[in-house]
Amino acid sequence: MKMQLRLGALMMALAGCVSTPPTLGDPPPGFKDENRELSYQSVLEKYTDRAELYAGFDTVMFAAATLQTQAFREARVRREGAFKALTQERVQEILTQEFAEAARTHEFFLGVHVFNYRYEDFDRPSSIWNMVMVTPAGELKPVSVERVGRADLELRSFYPYMGTFWVGYRVRFPATYPDGRPVITDGMGHVVLRMASSLGKVEMRVHAR
Template sequence: MSRPFITAALLGLLAGCVTTPPTAISDPPPSLPDEHAEHSYRKILARYTGQKEIYDGFDTRVFAGVTLQTLSFREARVHRQAAFQQLPTVKVEQMLAEEQAKAAQAHEFFLGVHFNDFVYADFDSKHSIWRLALVTPAGEVTPSRIRRLGRVNMQTRAYYPYTSIFWVGWEIQFPTQMSDGSPVIPPGTETVTFRMASSLGKADMQVRAQ
């Protein structure tokens, strides 16, 4: 057996040991024609977004990203939608008011995940292997609501470009108050952590709190 053939076989074997996110044969995520507006949105998105992978040796089991829906991010997302859809001012003002009300009701995250084995994507199951938690200086709380948004599409990627069409989106809401009535995110908190943990591993994704 020739040396070139052995080398190629070994390289192929090693390549098979590492799992990477599937490469989507599709267009890049939508972006605004106004480069300044696009840069501004990407900057605020990065501020409130955390990403992590869970590994099993060389194999990556889970790719995950979360974005905290702060009032600042909600406003940026609405203005981005308004730019894409050419929304009238009255509609934008209505949407901003709705987002402000939602922000006061819960600490909400967009969660995007890709599992190599979809059987583990059971966050909304009563018997889920995952424990989700929001960790802050005040302690930690578990979700008050978990909702599957569905497979990521180009609309999703317009606002969360770190995802791909192989991912699934989730809406995760946490309470704003601890059991004693104190705020889950105390005033002055700089960062909080979205934690997802199971027998497969743990992913702590840290984001800015304000």
């Protein structure tokens, strides 16, 4: 109970005054060591933002997005390694793969709970949603949107903001412009994942590095 209260306090402090939707379902797995769990949650929160969309008094969507930076990928892989008792050699293999992916694309993990399933179509070519990554240099369209599936305890152990009825997506954007310039530069502070449709617009702003 003490650890849960501290985690709750951390999440509130990191989120500031932003309201967050209630999380339904059993609590997701986490580290038994309090400091270790708090460390992971801190990295997660640095690269995560949340948004809510309403139409009058009706809820349209809850959403959260986590940018898969090298720092977050390392934290996530080491968490997976601890949960699954992987060898250090195997963890290093996965990290090498993850860092190679990070060099090729800028990837968001997107969690959503859309209250009308007809509008939960982010991975379809005919989706009602226009999804872009916004940087100080402009907007970019994703190169791929992949539906991961409905949230389960495995997925929620890495992204505990997801509830039972949420769905996960991988949204990948180019790492470089056609002329070879990097999309995210060393001095860039934040990037935004924006989703807009006739139902409304949400923006999730996260640290770029």
